[in-house]
Amino acid sequence: MYNFSKYMEIFKINNKNYIFNLNNGCLIEVDDSTIGKMELFKNGYQEDILNDLERQTLIDNQFLVSEGFDEKQEKINHLTYSISKYNNNKDFLKVDFALTDKCNFNCPYCFECNNLSRNHEHNCKSLIETGNELYSYISKFLEKGIKKVEIVFYGGEPTLEKDFVADYIKRIYLLCKEYNTSFQYVFITNGFLFTKDFSDRLPKDCCKFIQITIDGEKEFHNQRRTNLAKINTFDKIIENVNQLISNRFYVVIRLNIDKSNFESIGAFIDNIGELIDLKHKQYLGFDIARVFGSDMSYDLYEYEKVRKVLLSKLMKIGLSKPRLSCKALTTFCIAESLSNDLVLDYKGNLYRCWNNVFDDKFKINTLRDLMKNNLDPLDHTDVTLDFIENLSLENVNNKECFKCKYCKYCQGICPAIRRSILNGIEENIYKDDLCKKIIRERLENEISFIGV
Secondary structure, eight states, X not given: OEEEOTTEEEEEETTEEEEEETTTOOEEEEOHHHHHHHHHHHTTOOGGGSOHHHXXXXXXXXXXXXXXXXXXXXXXXXXXHHHHHHOOOXXXXXXXXXXXXXXXXXXXXXXXXXXXXXTSOOOHHHHHHHHHHHHHHHHHHHHTTOOEEEEEEESSOGGGGHHHHHHHHHHHHHHHHHTTOEEEEEEEEOSTTOOHHHHTTSOGGGEEEEEEEOOSSHHHHHHHSSOTXXXXXXXXXXXXXXXXXXXXXXXXXXXXXXXXTHHHHHHHHHTHHHHSOGGGGGGEEEEEEEOOSSTTOOOHHHHHHHHHHHHXXXXXXXXXXXXXXXXXXXXXXXXXXXXXXEEEETTSEEESOGGGTTOGGGOXXXXXXXXXXXXXXXXXXXXXXXXXXXXXXXXXXXXXGGGOTTHHHHOOOOHHHHHHHHTTSSOOTTGGGHHHHHHHHHHHHHHHTTTO
């Protein structure tokens, strides 16, 4: 006896019918006749109302499932999340390394804008000492047989430490090569100092990507992403993007949108072919991100509507693709996981969330203490417990996330945003199932992009 899975969602888009499986990511276009038969079956008709091909296709792709399938999947979702939450990542180590608390820009929405110590002399000795401690930390895991190491360099602005980071990447690269272990690095940068002489010092074969933010057309970008002297940063950043992708570095352009720059971002995309050499577009990606925490921020529901407009522009010129994957439910990031991964600043301080670096009230310990403790977990701080318990999917939203049919597609929102919801800073999207409406609209948008 088969029934339709709760993970099936039906869409009517551009006069076409689609069924989407939120458990395995399968998407099938079906005609009106089949939709009619499916509705009759759902309303009590026997399954033989479907012909043999229709029935078998629905069974093979888990739209029609046996009794107990959905309940079993709920348990699996909880299990994969728990494994991710408490797993020590024996095969993979990720480190978010904030190289400096200084920046050559003065962006008004930066999450670190109130924490950056731009006026004090940078402690190069601390950075070198922390780099050596991190080298030892990575070495310990390589000795244990770890298979992959990834370091994300950010700050502040990481390219202010060009000499250190160029040499350090080569050092870690050679260390991992000695153990036949994969190594990748990432830069989160404003891109202004990412010149060719610097990129030539970096091994491109282990560069995962370089994220560079552009906030709209030249005039708007230069108002917002610049220094106190209001210099022209736009042209230099575009020049650096072009040299990077021409040299086969994968660049992700991050578009931070709010109500003040939505139109400017759209115009930038419309004219992107005049700015960036798209014959190298295979090395170019885009990340559309919502600026949150300001008076000009979109709420999460509004954001879906403007995101659709921008994504449509990118897809029409082949710079983005629909995302319909439904992977195993896991923790969103390091913050809610008790893994061996690190969020580390140049002083050797450890944090749960990279939004909290350089803020002492969110410091959980130091890398040196962790090394002294033979890498064994240290006593949990209130900050750690807040992230892994209060903000985990096991407790937010009245513990309903594991039961939700959208959970494998959604994967839960950023824990920092969950905290903002609990503190009344962000709209409570769990109320009245607004979160489900947001995800359904995103899915509808992504499906509508197919064939664009």
